[in-house]
Amino acid sequence: MLTFFARRVAALFLTLLAASAVVFVVLEVLPGDVAQIMLGTGAQEDTLAALRTQLGLDRPAAERYIRWLAGLVSGDLGTSYTYDVPVAELVRDRLSVTIPLALLAFIISALVALPAGMFAAQHHNRLGDWGVMATSQLALAIPNFWFAILLILVFSVALGWLPAGGFPGWSEGIGQAIRSLLLPSLALALGEAAILARVTRGAILDTLGEDFIRTARAKGLGTTEIMRRHVLRNAFIPIATILGLQFAFLVAGAVIVENVFHLPGLGRLLVQAVHQRDLFVVRDVAVLLAGLVIVVNFMVDGVYALIDPRPRIEL
Amino acid sequence: MGFSKTARVGLAGLVLCLLAGLGLRVSELRAEGRLVVGVTLEPPHLDPTAGAAAAIDEVVYANLFEGLTRIDENGAVQPALAMRWDISEDGLTYTFHLREGVRFHDGSTMESSDVAFSLQRASATDSTNAQKRLFEPIASVATPDPATVLITLKRANGLFLWNMGWGDAVIVAPESADANKTQPVGTGPFRFERWVKGDSVQLERFDGYWGAKPSMDRVTFKIIPDPSAQVAAMLAGDIDVFPNLGAPESLKRFEDDSRFDVFVGTTEGETILVMNQRRALFQDIRVRRAIAHAIDRNAVIDGAMFGYGTPIGSHFAPHSEAYVDLTGLYPHDQGKARSLLEEAGHGGGIDLVLKLPPPSYARRGGEIIAAQLAKVGIKAEIVPVEWAQWLADVFRNDHLFDLTIVSHTEPLDIDIYTRDEYYFGYFSAPLESVMTALLDATDDADRNKLYGRAQRIIADDVANVFLFQLAKHGVQRRGLKGMWRNSPIQANDVTRARWE
Numbered sequence: 055m056l057t058f059f060a061r062r063v064a065a066l067f068l069t070l071l072a073a074s075a076v077v078f079v080v081l082e083v084l085p086g087d088v089a090q091i092m093l094g095t096g097a098q099e100d101t102l103a104a105l106r107t108q109l110g111l112d113r114p115a116a117e118r119y120i121r122w123l124a125g126l127v128s129g130d131l132g133t134s135y136t137y138d139v140p141v142a143e144l145v146r147d148r149l150s151v152t153i154p155l156a157l158l159a160f161i162i163s164a165l166v167a168l169p170a171g172m173f174a175a176q177h178h179n180r181l182g183d184w185g186v187m188a189t190s191q192l193a194l195a196i197p198n199f200w201f202a203i204l205l206i207l208v209f210s211v212a213l214g215w216l217p218a219g220g221f222p223g224w225s226e227g228i229g230q231a232i233r234s235l236l237l238p239s240l241a242l243a244l245g246e247a248a249i250l251a252r253v254t255r256g257a258i259l260d261t262l263g264e265d266f267i268r269t270a271r272a273k274g275l276g277t278t279e280i281m282r283r284h285v286l287r288n289a290f291i292p293i294a295t296i297l298g299l300q301f302a303f304l305v306a307g308a309v310i311v312e313n314v315f316h317l318p319g320l321g322r323l324l325v326q327a328v329h330q331r332d333l334f335v336v337r338d339v340a341v342l343l344a345g346l347v348i349v350v351n352f353m354v355d356g357v358y359a360l361i362d363p364r365p366r367i368e369l
Numbered sequence: 370m371g372f373s374k375t376a377r378v379g380l381a382g383l384v385l386c387l388l389a390g391l392g393l394r395v396s397e398l399r400a401e402g403r404l405v406v407g408v409t410l411e412p413p414h415l416d417p418t419a420g421a422a423a424a425i426d427e428v429v430y431a432n433l434f435e436g437l438t439r440i441d442e443n444g445a446v447q448p449a450l451a452m453r454w455d456i457s458e459d460g461l462t463y464t465f466h467l468r469e470g471v472r473f474h475d476g477s478t479m480e481s482s483d484v485a486f487s488l489q490r491a492s493a494t495d496s497t498n499a500q501k502r503l504f505e506p507i508a509s510v511a512t513p514d515p516a517t518v519l520i521t522l523k524r525a526n527g528l529f530l531w532n533m534g535w536g537d538a539v540i541v542a543p544e545s546a547d548a549n550k551t552q553p554v555g556t557g558p559f560r561f562e563r564w565v566k567g568d569s570v571q572l573e574r575f576d577g578y579w580g581a582k583p584s585m586d587r588v589t590f591k592i593i594p595d596p597s598a599q600v601a602a603m604l605a606g607d608i609d610v611f612p613n614l615g616a617p618e619s620l621k622r623f624e625d626d627s628r629f630d631v632f633v634g635t636t637e638g639e640t641i642l643v644m645n646q647r648r649a650l651f652q653d654i655r656v657r658r659a660i661a662h663a664i665d666r667n668a669v670i671d672g673a674m675f676g677y678g679t680p681i682g683s684h685f686a687p688h689s690e691a692y693v694d695l696t697g698l699y700p701h702d703q704g705k706a707r708s709l710l711e712e713a714g715h716g717g718g719i720d721l722v723l724k725l726p727p728p729s730y731a732r733r734g735g736e737i738i739a740a741q742l743a744k745v746g747i748k749a750e751i752v753p754v755e756w757a758q759w760l761a762d763v764f765r766n767d768h769l770f771d772l773t774i775v776s777h778t779e780p781l782d783i784d785i786y787t788r789d790e791y792y793f794g795y796f797s798a799p800l801e802s803v804m805t806a807l808l809d810a811t812d813d814a815d816r817n818k819l820y821g822r823a824q825r826i827i828a829d830d831v832a833n834v835f836l837f838q839l840a841k842h843g844v845q846r847r848g849l850k851g852m853w854r855n856s857p858i859q860a861n862d863v864t865r866a867r868w869e
Contacts, residue, residue, distance in 0.1 A: 085761035086755075086757030087757075087761055090761070091757055092420055092421065094421025094499050095777075096500050097500075100494070100501070101499070101501045108497065136413035136414070137550075137551075138550045138551065147566050147567075148566075151567075206605070210601065210605035214606065217605065217607050218607050220568050220569065220593075221565070221567075222568070313594065314595060314597070314598055315598070316568070316591075316594065316595065317567075317568075318566055318567020319567075323567065329757060330413070
């Protein structure tokens with residue numbers, strides 16, 4: 055178990071290092087001058103040069119890379135060029151929207167999809183199964199930005215129950231904050247739930263076909279008991295994998311939904327920072343997301359180990 | 370079945386969550402004295418003296434910061450922190466008499482030393498002022514007493530008072546200037562309250578203001594980049610006014626709705642098709658004229674801008690007094706375009722690259738223009754680029770483009786045709802002399818005549834193909850009065866906004 059852990063941590067650092075190098079090089083190669091973007095087309099040469107010096111952009115690339123890495127290690131993420139505030143503060147603000155949004159979508163998705171998938175598996179090739187499969191097919195086919203607009207039209211424009219977007223901040227009260235995250239999380243959850251329901255159904259059907267289930271039946275166990283003791287535990291490995299991937303996706307990939315609901319989330323920050331060549335923000339967020347995916351995968355592996363002792367031997 | 374129970378609990382939870390939202394209709398939350406203004410872009414920071422982003426001025430200009438002079442809704446120069454001024458005979462010395470009893474939002478008084486500080490900061494060697502050229506004419510600033518500022522210019526400049534009205538020339542205090550990006554301290558009728566990054570900037574009425582008290586006591590600028598989200602937010606009642614709605618196609622819908630008023634005004638945005646005259650091809654005026662004849666401006670306005678926009682024939686705003694209508698100079702005429710190309714030796718057709726920045730006027734307009742060019746035998750390959758790339762490849766460095774479409778939104782910017790090394794690659798000696806004469810002209814009639822001559826020179830030369838003036842199209846909740854209809858500068862002045 056210890057080597058398993060140590061290897062994972064080493065892999066984490068190596069991956070992060072690789073990610074940091076890739077991000078740095080790509081941003082160096084990408085055309086675009088942050089000083090020109092900030093000062094526009096009316097700026098004079100000397101002003102541009104003054105700003106570049108102020109931002110430290112006149113230093114050689116290798117030096118800037120090393121400085122950035124050294125900063126990361128010591129916990130200093132640098133300062134955003136465009137906002138002129140510490141990147142750490144910026145990211146923390148954005149995460150206070152993105153993490154609750156992802157969690158809410160994750161919970162909604164799991165609450166709907168897991169029971170739906172189980173239900174479908176138990177009613178295999180019957181009306182209930184077809185119903186769940188058809189619904190999830192439809193949910194998969196609907197682009198989430200379109201569903202988001204539909205939700206806004208119904209709940210904000212027609213009914214006027216919820217705001218059409220924006221995020222007032224947690225200081226305005228938890229109620230207000232949750233209200234503004236409700237529609238976006240529903241929009242995000244739709245596609246995720248559809249995938250999860252299908253995976254759950256498939257995993258349970260596979261397990262139900264196993265010999266040990268027949269044995270359990272022969273032993274005289276009831277359906278509920280078989281489900282609880284034999285099927286779920288075994289079916290949960292593929293489900294946990296998907297859940298892990300989905301959570302990472304929800305944090306990093308919510309940018310379209312964030313745009314429709316104009317939520318100040320991490321995804322939007324990243325896109326905006328790329329457009330404005332806000333180099334520190336792009337690099338830090340990219341490395342942070344890479345780290346997040348690795349950590350989530352790590353946790354998923356941990357969950358495997360809890361559910362099923364076998365992977366430990368392979369590692 | 371245990372699972373269906375879980376499902377039931379989950380479903381019930383979901384419904385409960387939804388019901389929690391039932392409390393109030395959002396649109397009824399509006400109170401007197403509150404205003405929510407929708408803006409497309411988030412300001413990178415809130416210091417108008419340290420960045421070019423129009424989004425900064427759209428929040429702070431006239432509301433939070435003030436300069437010696439200010440520019441009003443009609444583009445005229447008005448007194449602001451300077452109550453009045455005297456100009457010496459030779460036009461070199463400006464004596465500004467400051468308003469007394471003006472306080473910054475932190476309570477300190479605004480005096481001549483603050484003005485001197487602001488101007489020196491903007492023109493210093495390490496200045497990061499995006500419009501440093503505005504301060505270039507200043508030779509020295511003297512402060513004989515706390516209420517008087519004496520500015521001496523290197524040479525007469527007819528635009529000096531106008532220039533001091535820009536957002537880049539607002540007056541800041543030495544104690545707070547460095548923190549203005551995040552904690553702006555100005556002298557305007559509104560003070561900074563808070564900024565929820567990515568969501569909104571909130572201003573509160575400043576009780577120590579020297580002038581007329583604004584009717585609103587809280588103004589929130591809400592940032593909504595996506596055009597369809599802007600429409601939804603407006604319809605849902607989250608926003609009171611969107612001064613420049615990104616979705617002109619939906620204006621009709623608001624016009625038909627009795628809850629809203631639609632207003633269409635003008636901006637300083639001359640939208641042009643730039644021809645890279647560093648390319649040998651475009652040094653031949655016949656080719657430039659052929660392209661001008663090939664383009665049907667009205668089709669571009671209708672197709673790309675849903676009919677909003679005024680055709681222009683030179684680089685000047687039609688609402689300006691000095692405007693000369695030159696739209697008839699090169700009328701849409703495909704036959705003429707073809708014969709000019711033939712004459713120039715390009716009868717077999719031309720292949721060009723048309724680089725398009727992100728705004729819809731460029732992307733949609735570019736499609737239409739490419740189709741129009743195709744009809745006269747010019748094959749324009751469309752290359753969409755993002756702004757950073759446009760600035761790097763087209764505007765600077767190697768000027769890697771043949772054609773591009775862009776809107777030049779700075780006011781009175783016809784002087785860009787005489788800037789050294791500008792990306793057009795255009796040069797005209799007659800234009801240079803007109804622009805020099807303009808600097809010395811202080812009389813409005815003389816200036817207008819000179820501007821007219823400048824417009825004619827670049828139109829005759831087809832320095833670029835002049836397409837249309839960008840329109841400002843906004844939506845507001847009925848009952849709101851006092852917002853600017855036009856945008857002579859990029860600002861959302863809310864100081865006179867009121868509910869009726």
